[in-house]
Amino acid sequence: MLFNSFTYAIFLPVVFVLYWTVLRKRQNALLLVASYIFYGAWDWRFLGLLILSTTVDFYVGRALATQEDNAARKRLVGLSLLANLGILGFFKYFNFFADSFADVMGRFGLAPSTPALQIILPVGISFYTFQTLAYTIDVYRRKKEAEQSLLDFAVYVAFFPQLVAGPIERAQRLLPQITTPRTSLTYEQVRSGSFLILLGLVRKVVIADSLAPIVNETFRQADTAGAATLMVGIVAFALQIYGDFAGYSDIARGSSRLLGIELMENFNQPYLSRNITHFWRNWHISLSTWLRDYLYIPLGGNRKGIAKKYRNLMLTMLLGGLWHGAAWTFVVWGGLHGLYLVAHRWVPHISEKDHSDPFEWRDLLPAFITFNLVNVTWIFFRAESFSQAFDYLEGLVTLRSGRLVVREAVMLLLALTLSMGLDLIQRNMRSHTALQRLPALVRGFAYGSMILLVILWSGGAPVPFIYFQF
């Protein structure tokens, strides 16, 4: 079920009404049923994986809570890792590693017979796997008490607003909200929750979906399109993926807020970042903090000398890239970001200004440079193969001649203005729901315009969110 679908427009209000009225005393049971319906609407067969992951981590968590023997505790956490990473590895990476193995062997003149399985990638598997893993590791590290209610834990894993594309929530934040009954709903929650949903729809339907055809067409013609078209295409993709994913996160947070549960912010105007470090503090925050806590720090973090610090950073970013998809292009995407981050450490910091400070004119040049550095990496992220990525880069670098479709440039300009305009308002008013602080009349006009834009760009089959495939 897609957030931008007619079905969800019926589903959420029904759940909302039941949740706050007749099933007020059975909120978590309702949330679990609703979450399984939400997930099962995509493909009910994969509910089994979700339930398996939930069951394994719930009982491993309980066992860890009572087990004092260190060796036994390690075995238990190992079981959780094996189950979760095993599921993820099989469904997401089996063919990737099998193909890569065959490719390497082929280069040595060997042709091993590798099985090619038709594996469907269960939607959201990377997200809920990381969420349950984090829980088990935190219980193992004694940072979190084991959850005693299977129902509450199952809701934590399957909570529908964030099930398929995050934010990847920590048990310390989300579980207490689930175990505590939500007894009242405030006007502010409804107001800001609804606003976040509207904002998310604008980002997804108006910005991301309107740019999708331009991006698809440009990448398809990566080997022939002119440099101007390629430039339009890559900026369009930068806005598309941001609008798509940040839009999803806004709708998730808004939907969740209507149910009295707060989800973390996943994006904080990343394209207004003055450097790559700031960018990563504000892009897919729930993943980057996950990678910090469960990968970078366990690898040694920055505690074991400069060389190991950079090694750890590179490893984290490479694996972060692979998390996005089973393809070497994603690894290169992560690797480039790793290199940027390492390089940024070498550059003298001109400004130590905090990222959340208002955006000023003097920030324009560094933000522009950062945006374009990120755009280079998006080419690898979006390309279906290395040859397509290199064709794209070649066209840009050699300033390949070709006709620019004015209509596409105009569309990009409009989307850019809207996306950056929203971000600037949020940044300079220091709030994601900043528009709600405007005077009533201005706010009304802003809401009306947003509704009008969503209506304008709606209709037809809803476009799936890009991050569902990860």
Next chain:
Amino acid sequence: MAIIDEQTTIEPTGEPGRRSPAGLVVIAIVAVLLLGEVGARILEPRLPTVDYWGSEDLDEKAGAMVDLQGTGADVVFLGSSAVNRGFDSSLFADLTGAPSFNAAVDASSPRLLEAFIEEVVRPTLDPKVLVIGLTSREFNDNALTQQELLDRYLNSTGRAEFLGTASVKQRLEGLADKLSAFVRLRPVLRQPNQLIDAVRGTNPDPPEKTDPPYTVDRIWAQQMASRSLTDYEIGDLELGALGRIVDALEAAGVMVVLVDMPVVEDDWAKLHPDGVANINAFHQALAAFAAARDVDLMDTWEETWPVEQFRDPVHLNSVGQARLTRLIADRLTGSL
């Protein structure tokens, strides 16, 4: 590590904000929506029509066929834009005395025709003879434009309403379309160029009065090569659909005539990825298909078609159209 030196900030629930009268907000929202609606109604006469069946051409053809329901047509021409420009149904009717209708749809493929014939053409026109004109792009299993049109047709409100299969969502959208010009005109209002043309009062598609001279428009050629003829491959997708069309029509007692449509050298030389090899593959596949199924095939390539009878490499002008129409009329005279 750079990516995560600081903790994520969590926005407090229900940021208080400055409370303002809710009524004023609602009034402003309604005012903006009304402004959008009034603007759309003012611009509506200057805007192109909105696709109800998936494309302007489908709208025109399906609408005309629904109007003809009951009257019917003995001979129906089907195919893509080459057929649209290739056969003059009025001239054909004059020559043969048989009521005919050109139901060809620009950028259609056998898969689209398969659905269109069964769902709309036969129920409305009940033809005795179906003439299906084909060019090489209709056999390309990787054609993007054709795939997009098929998707648009299958998901169109017009089709769903005509077949009585409209979902609740489609019915609500249909209702909103009827009530609101803004909702109805969404697809065209999204296009900045069409909007600018409408505001300026420019007619985006002035009607043609005379035959344009033969040209190979660079942009059109690029689009054709990169979308309809991209990764040219004749497989089972489109040929399979053509097979099912023939099976269904023959089972229903409808005579089928396939026409290998004329094109000029620029088509294969400038548009096809593998040039003449693609065209040859198409001819062979079509001939083999017709022979295997014992279907009447009219091969227009047995004649010479000078560029003077074309407007571009695949579309005939009025002279070429009259010539081709006479050819098919001669061919069918005995059968009607």
